[in-house]
Amino acid sequence: MAKKGGDKRLKRQVAPRFWKINRKSSRFILNTMPGPHTRKFSYPIGVVLRDLLHLCSNIREVKRSLNKGLISVDGEMIRRPNFPVGLMDTVEIKPSNEFYRFVPSNGIPLSAIKIKSDEKNLKLEKIKSKVTSKKNQYQYGLHDGRTFLSEESYSVNDTCLIELPSFGIKNYVQLKEGCSVIVTRGENAGNIGKVEEIKTGSFSLPKRVLVSMGEKTVELPIDIVMAIGFDSSLIQVSK
Numbered sequence: 001m002a003k004k005g006g007d008k009r010l011k012r013q014v015a016p017r018f019w020k021i022n023r024k025s026s027r028f029i030l031n032t033m034p035g036p037h038t039r040k041f042s043y044p045i046g047v048v049l050r051d052l053l054h055l056c057s058n059i060r061e062v063k064r065s066l067n068k069g070l071i072s073v074d075g076e077m078i079r080r081p082n083f084p085v086g087l088m089d090t091v092e093i094k095p096s097n098e099f100y101r102f103v104p105s106n107g108i109p110l111s112a113i114k115i116k117s118d119e120k121n122l123k124l125e126k127i128k129s130k131v132t133s134k135k136n137q138y139q140y141g142l143h144d145g146r147t148f149l150s151e152e153s154y155s156v157n158d159t160c161l162i163e164l165p166s167f168g169i170k171n172y173v174q175l176k177e178g179c180s181v182i183v184t185r186g187e188n189a190g191n192i193g194k195v196e197e198i199k200t201g202s203f204s205l206p207k208r209v210l211v212s213m214g215e216k217t218v219e220l221p222i223d224i225v226m227a228i229g230f231d232s233s234l235i236q237v238s239k
Contacts, residue, residue, distance in 0.1 A: 007031055008082055016040060018108045021051045030059070030082055036144040037086030041109050041185070043102075045073065046081030048091060052112055053100065055093065070094045075121055075165035086110065087143060087184060087226075088124050088237075103237045104182065104189035111190070113239050122170065122235050125160045126226050143226075159227040161234045171234055173227040181211060181225040182237055188218060192228070192238065 010031035012023045016039075021029060030044040046062045049055045049071065056062045062081050069077045072092045073085055085091060087110065091100045099120045105111035129141035137149045142160070148167065154160070154174075161171040173179060176195065183191045193213035201207035207222040228237055 008033070018110060019043065019047065019051075021047065032084040033080060033082035035084045036146070037084045037089075039084070042084035042086040043110060044081060045071065045078055045083045045085055045091070048085055048112070053093075074123060089144070090115070090120055090123065092120060101236065104184050105238065107187050107189050109185050109189055113236065115236050119235050121163050121165075123162055123164055124226065124228060124235060124237070125162055127154055127156050127158050127160065130154070130156050157222055157227075173229055173234065175209075175222075175225075175227040178230065179227050180229050180231075180233060181209070182228050182233075183211070183220060183224060184226055185224045186220070188213070188220070189224075190238070192233070193218075195225075195227075198222070 008031055009028040011027060012021060012029045015021060015029055030046045032039045032042050032044045043052065046059055049062050049065065050059065056065060059081060065071055066079050066081060071078055073083065073089055085102055087102060089102050099115050099117060100112040101115045102110045102112055125142040125144065127140050128143050131139045133139045133149060137151050138153060139147060139149055140154060141147050154172065157175045159173040160169050162168065163170050177197060179195050180192060181195055183189050191213050193211040195209055196212050196217065197210040199208040199210065208219050209222050209225050210217060210219050211225065228234060
């Protein structure tokens with residue numbers, strides 16, 4: 001019978017460079033399954049628990065914890081060790097009542113920071129697509145694959161603060177001059193700055209954002225910045 005689906009394991013040497021793993025131990029490591037985030041910018045939950053947070057010593061313990069329902073991502077229990085954890089996801093460790101949000105930091109696309117319990121159900125979601133639907137509604141696609149219908153007119157690249165798992169929109173940040181943004185990828189990943197100007201794209205250049213970060217100003221593609229608030233971030237996105 002033909003093989004179906006992707007490989008559940010990955011060679012350590014070709015794993016994403018930001019993964020904090022020992023690349024000279026065993027030959028293979030868990031691969032991410034298809035899900036809300038791409039393989040380039042996500043961690044398998046098994047790698048998070050074993051190699052990043054060091055809560056489990058091996059994959060057997062990871063599977064036992066998942067099967068007992070001790071781990072949840074964005075308020076939903078996860079059963080498969082290959083489930084991808086990505087940008088702005090919150091991992092809840094129920095036995096210790098600890099909560100970790102995955103944010104860019106120090107040039108790394110994903111880093112786990114500990115957050116307070118009152119923020120465990122809040123998540124920043126960047127709008128990636130907008131389609132006109134029936135009955136004067138719009139269908140929006142978010143950066144983690146979620147979609148929702150609304151009569152409110154938001155713009156692509158803006159950010160919604162949502163409450164999970166009920167999916168209620170608590171607040172909204174428009175990407176415009178004066179708002180605060182966080183860089184999600186590249187050498188400036190994790191840096192927070194103010195938008196000075198939004199430059200329109202062309203045939204050969206993408207839409208760009210001019211962001212001031214302290215004493216320096218950088219021009220970045222709009223795809224790698226996320227609006228997080230104005231005077232301050234709506235939720236914790238740094239240590």
